[in-house]
Amino acid sequence: MRSRRSCLAVPGSNPRFLEKAQALPADEVFLDLEDSVAPQAKEQARKNVVDALRTGDWSGRTRAVRVNDLSTMWTYRDVIEVVEGAGDALDCLILPKVEDAGQVAWLDTLLTQIEKAVGLPAGGIGVEAQIESARGLVNVDAIAAASPRLETLIFGPADFMASVNMRTLVVGQQPPGYTEGDAYHYVLMRILMAARTCDLQAIDGPYLQIRDLDGFAKVARRSAALGFDGKWVLHPTQIESANEIYSPTQDDYDHAELILDAYEHATTVDRRGAVMLGDEMIDEASRKMALVVAAKGRAAGL
Ligand code: GLV
Numbered sequence: 001m002r003s004r005r006s007c008l009a010v011p012g013s014n015p016r017f018l019e020k021a022q023a024l025p026a027d028e029v030f031l032d033l034e035d036s037v038a039p040q041a042k043e044q045a046r047k048n049v050v051d052a053l054r055t056g057d058w059s060g061r062t063r064a065v066r067v068n069d070l071s072t073m074w075t076y077r078d079v080i081e082v083v084e085g086a087g088d089a090l091d092c093l094i095l096p097k098v099e100d101a102g103q104v105a106w107l108d109t110l111l112t113q114i115e116k117a118v119g120l121p122a123g124g125i126g127v128e129a130q131i132e133s134a135r136g137l138v139n140v141d142a143i144a145a146a147s148p149r150l151e152t153l154i155f156g157p158a159d160f161m162a163s164v165n166m167r168t169l170v171v172g173q174q175p176p177g178y179t180e181g182d183a184y185h186y187v188l189m190r191i192l193m194a195a196r197t198c199d200l201q202a203i204d205g206p207y208l209q210i211r212d213l214d215g216f217a218k219v220a221r222r223s224a225a226l227g228f229d230g231k232w233v234l235h236p237t238q239i240e241s242a243n244e245i246y247s248p249t250q251d252d253y254d255h256a257e258l259i260l261d262a263y264e265h266a267t268t269v270d271r272r273g274a275v276m277l278g279d280e281m282i283d284e285a286s287r288k289m290a291l292v293v294a295a296k297g298r299a300a301g302l
Pocket residue numbers: 096130132155156157158159160205206
């Protein structure tokens with residue numbers, strides 16, 4: 001599984017940002033052809049993105065490109081130009097505004113054809129699906145199961161808020177008037193359940209107030225607490241914060257490794273399924289919880 005604690009958005013129309021992004025410590029970098037690129041700049045952006053993938057140094061990072069959504073006239077050519085031009089330098093495509101499983105199936109078929117035509121390994125290019133409308137959320141279970149290429153489901157808060165007419169213009173923060181609870185809890189949990197059912201990663205979307213780092217951290221901690229694997233970042237200053245928030249703390253990681261060692265000893269040497277570790281009773285379920293934390297901690301190099 002690729003690490004995706006921080007997924008950096010880089011507009012494909014901006015060669016300076018495409019260059020600068022190569023030096024930043026994000027787990028994933030996605031070169032955008034969609035909403036951060038003006039309609040008049042879409043064609044040039046495709047060329048910039050192919051060039052950046054071909055010539056840039058992206059080592060150590062997951063390389064993704066977000067194509068335009070299927071209601072536009074750009075999607076098919078985005079996919080063809082990017083994958084024919086730089087398919088061997090690309091890990092995933094991000095499909096935005098996914099409404100139903102058929103849209104993912106369309107992308108899967110097109111990728112299969114291009115891979116055959118240009119001699120890329122079959123099924124090598126992964127897909128990430130953005131869930132950012134009422135319809136996409138209602139169909140999220142089928143979307144999650146639509147292709148073996150799928151690696152993540154991503155929440156798109158801005159488009160989602162527009163889709164359901166949420167009464168606010170500030171992405172990520174609680175809408176005024178919603179005084180108790182978390183207005184995003186249902187959608188985050190819904191996406192998380194669909195993702196985990198199909199062994200996909202669940203990724204939280206962007207926080208647009210890029211100067212408000214405390215606000216970013218607060219929103220990120222909420223989805224990290226539920227189990228989300230990472231979050232989109234729009235600015236270099238958000239990267240470190242995301243990398244830290246979506247990694248376990250050192251204490252939790254050490255504790256998880258301790259549980260795994262103690263439980264291994266209990267079951268194999270003592271032949272017992274439930275034992276005390278300090279004041280804590282641990283059993284097989286504790287081992288499973290510890291495995292999740294340990295795996296994330298190891299991936300983060302703790
Ligand atoms: C991201 O694409 C969003 O709409 O929030």
